Amino acid sequence: MAEPIAVELAKKQKEIGVAEFFSRNRHLLGFDNKKKALMTTIKEAVDNSLDACEEAQILPEVSIEVIDMGNDRFRVIVEDNGPGIIKKQIPHIFARLLYGSKFFKLSQSRGQQGIGISASVLYAQLTTGKPAKIVSRISPKYPANYSELKIDIQNNRPDILNEKEVEWNKEHGTKIELELEGSYTAGPQSIDQYLKQTAIVNPHVTIIYTNPKAEQIIFPRATDILPKKVQEIKPHPYGVELGVLLDMLKFSEARTLRSFLQTEFSRVGGNTADEICKNAAVLPDAKPKEVSREMGEKLIHGIANTKIISPPTDCIAPIGQELLEKGLKKEVNAEFYTANTRPPSVYRGNPFIVEAGIAYGGQQSAEEPIRLLRFANRVPLLYQQGACAVTKASVQTQWRSYGLSQSQSSLPIGPVTLVVHICSVWVPFTSESKEAIAHYPEIIKEVKLALQECGRQLGIYIRKKKNVQYESKKRGYIETYIPYVSEALQELLKIKDSEKKNVETLLAEILEKTRGTIEAVEMENLEYDEEFAKIGKGDQDEETN
């Protein structure tokens, strides 16, 4: 009998290697085009350097060199003073996708997926056929190791072409050299812009950058204080899902459910564990390995019905209101600055903090949409603004009540630089290339609250500024009439010229008192929106009269 077609079709089914998958889907990792590929490579290397330095509590000093090799090829060299990498791990970290420590750790870091730098190595290999060259040293007492690495794409394993000890003038640190197809340009999504923005939100970092024109740009550190060292936390019960819980129960070494809950989750002590079990109607001394799907489901309900305090927040390190405002002052020449760090919040059990800052006025264009700078875990997000939760929250904020003009579902118009920073133990990016933050309602809400707080400060400033302008305009009108009034009084009362002068001075003083202080105070007390409307109307009336 003829074989069913399914038998034929089955012959073509096979496993797809991770490196194969990402080499074809390279745009998922930020290698859409030559310009972005060069940018992403530098970003991944620098992010790794900063993470490593901070983890080892070393003040980071990173040098970046980009050399134009002609024919759209660039050599990129990134060197740090970090803790270095032990010899055995070097091939896996640089030449294997989905390998690393940050994925499993619940604490804030720039990298989180174990893909970034190895994707750059993969891209370099695909476009120029050349291996990555790594030098790393972990202490002056150890030699520096040099490796040439490629990725075995079919198996997603490192292919070591060369390995030897070398002389290196650094006590500890790591250097990576890649040759790849790229394209170098200036502008809003350039390497220069990425490094500049990195310097704003990382004031403890010194960056030495040599661009393809062989110009050296140094971003010196502004503080010797490292960001607070973040602590690793356990997952919070509120974020756990049934499927994950069942797996945790299966692999747990705890002997009772009670101790399982205490050891595997943050914020669960003996009492909370008992309460969860009680609310779930399961026995606290049940064996974790014997918990069925149905019991697991009860446990999830039990967790939901138990009041458990929020996860600890020493796992995240925001920039802080003060430093954020300082960073803005350093970067943007404006007339008014404000910043705001929200209290910690939680999405799917992951703690996160939103910070926002505004720089208003100065040389910034008043006719164009505001400039929005987005950051996640201290990394600038330069692409996919339209797809980002931060943009959504910014667009949905009612900026008109804060004195900016705004059409529906657009960013407001005005001379404003808006900075939004989200830090979390796990930033939910919309793609592996980490360009935009996914639309979690909890995140959007927090961004909005941060923007509203900044917006209110901005509104007060703009209102005051408008009041001053309005007042000076009104006073201008009245001042214009003072000489005529005094002239009329002179004629009526037959006073001398000197007395007329006195009257003028007196009238000016009265004006000062009434319009300069009392009315202004009254205006301050009025509700903002009402006031704003009145001022707007006043301006119009005067213009048409």
Place this chain on the structure above:
Amino acid sequence: MAEPIAVELAKKQKEIGVAEFFSRNRHLLGFDNKKKALMTTIKEAVDNSLDACEEAQILPEVSIEVIDMGNDRFRVIVEDNGPGIIKKQIPHIFARLLYGSKFFKLSQSRGQQGIGISASVLYAQLTTGKPAKIVSRISPKYPANYSELKIDIQNNRPDILNEKEVEWNKEHGTKIELELEGSYTAGPQSIDQYLKQTAIVNPHVTIIYTNPKAEQIIFPRATDILPKKVQEIKPHPYGVELGVLLDMLKFSEARTLRSFLQTEFSRVGGNTADEICKNAAVLPDAKPKEVSREMGEKLIHGIANTKIISPPTDCIAPIGQELLEKGLKKEVNAEFYTANTRPPSVYRGNPFIVEAGIAYGGQQSAEEPIRLLRFANRVPLLYQQGACAVTKASVQTQWRSYGLSQSQSSLPIGPVTLVVHICSVWVPFTSESKEAIAHYPEIIKEVKLALQECGRQLGIYIRKKKNVQYESKKRGYIETYIPYVSEALQELLKIKDSEKKNVETLLAEILEKTRGTIEAVEMENLEYDEEFAKIGKGDQDEETN
């Protein structure tokens, strides 16, 4: 001596499992929230059913049932009449990420990554702890196999909970049943909308849909003709990169470079192979395994400098101008329709075809942005419109010259439904959830050309419509004056009332001749833009007079 910190850090480094990675990054696969999760699950199941049917040349009949289980849980059952899956493959296809046949095949299909349906199984398992239930049968001569499957997340391998032969009233086909957290709503990104749009671009498919309200909706097939069966092709030399070429050379079984080029690539015969080698200055009888990086680089240059005909296009099956227009007519109640299928083009060696269609007028709102429907390989794209190359091309098209109003970097305003379909052997999506197409310049260019062609047809129609309105308005004015002119003539020439009537008829005839035909023809001959401006001005003048 104290251990360097790098030793401590190294202990935390480890491999990240593919299923672990995607279970945490589920939003990458389209499981951002409950609503989208339900939608994505159905989409993945239906896409797979349609692909399987077409591959086996079976007219697809797919039934979808969504049952509300309460507490935000839904049971989804998708059943097809496809070729079925052999017993051994069932666990791998449904309970293992990155497994399948479509990734390696260069021919148009809906799925292409080997992730979709297993991601749905993973999500169901994570949210409800329940396994996927599969029934599949490959022929009436074989039994139907039933399996209950979960994914072993750490190892990304199937976990078979139950396997048995069952009675099934179908000769061949596959049925999947999942229980997952979800949320069901109507609207532009709903299951209903997805199925409706699927029916438009797949007129050969019958869909029977039972929604959570237990209402049955049937989308019957409109044609018994299956889409042209697509052929698998080899990669085209123009798309090959150095790194990939070096890997291909390493694993090739060809004995000479010449035969390597002929067997591994499409459109390379003996002469072309010789020419490539000549242009690369390498010997055609070199052994592939001995080709060095430098020689590989020369080969790439040789390929670039050799004229090679475009890849064959029997690997892709567009809908076609006629069926696309029919589909639009079925879906949108409008007054004017046009569609356009572009000739095949190539990005990174992958052939692709862009099609576009427009439905204008009718009940559609003239005050709102046009409705843009995007499709890739016959699958509707419902999310991430802002991030899609199709949107970029639509926004950058100068719709004003085609008679629609448009502000800068926005979709035009007008009573228009715009359909764009891209089919390719490999659609470059911006994320695994396949919602938006990456910004490849070649793709954007082709979309623009398709839109321009449709736009020109639309412009001609709108212009004619405006001409007719303008003419009838002008004629109206003149007609109004004919009685006065004839009265004046009667007085001047002292003619009878009957003669006055004749004069009126005569004047009306002259009007008919001059304005009704000659001038209209003249206007047709004028350049479009000029004409359009004149008409606009004319309208204004009349309004202000």
